[in-house]
Amino acid sequence: MHENQQPQTEAFELSAAEREAIEHEMHHYEDPRAASIEALKIVQKQRGWVPDGAIYEIAKVLGIPASDVEGVATFYSQIFRQPVGRHVIRYCDSVVCHITGYQGIQAAIEKKLNIKPGQTTFDGRFTLLPTCCLGNCDKGPTMMIDEDTHSHLTPEAIPDLLEQYK
Numbered sequence: 001m002h003e004n005q006q007p008q009t010e011a012f013e014l015s016a017a018e019r020e021a022i023e024h025e026m027h028h029y030e031d032p033r034a035a036s037i038e039a040l041k042i043v044q045k046q047r048g049w050v051p052d053g054a055i056y057e058i059a060k061v062l063g064i065p066a067s068d069v070e071g072v073a074t075f076y077s078q079i080f081r082q083p084v085g086r087h088v089i090r091y092c093d094s095v096v097c098h099i100t101g102y103q104g105i106q107a108a109i110e111k112k113l114n115i116k117p118g119q120t121t122f123d124g125r126f127t128l129l130p131t132c133c134l135g136n137c138d139k140g141p142t143m144m145i146d147e148d149t150h151s152h153l154t155p156e157a158i159p160d161l162l163e164q165y166k
Helices: 016-026 032-047 052-062 066-075 095-100 102-113 155-163
Strands: 087-092 126-131 143-145 148-150
Touching: 016 032, 016 052, 032 052, 032 066, 052 066, 087 095, 087 102, 095 102, 102 126, 102 155
Parallel strands: 087 126
Antiparallel strands: 087 143, 143 148
16 A cells, blocks of 8 residues: 555545645745644644544545655644544643643533543533643643643633633
């Protein structure tokens, strides 16, 4: 099988808008490999995650090996390779947030949502993911819900915070 030939799985096709946006991004870089992260973000923004078939289609558009795109997709924890909930909760489990008490935050989230790290709620509303660092070390414990950063958290604040995300 050729490196950019998709294995026999579900057929995948980029939308015209996705293809156009990826081609636009590609022109910003001398090496098309550099556009792979932007291409992955484009697909994820439209679909909520990056299916296997998207890796091959992105590679075709960029004219690079699918293994290069897969390498980028698996390196970055912000690229989701499986479906996630409508809202993605990332809590920081770094040493600094450990010192400031992320464990209580994690426990409060798990209790409220009845899920463990890596799981999605039964209604598809939330996915809970640990993250090594959110770059907010002076304000820990910290978590992000989607693109919103929440700092100086307490376990008691978690239920009301989660209710803001429908």
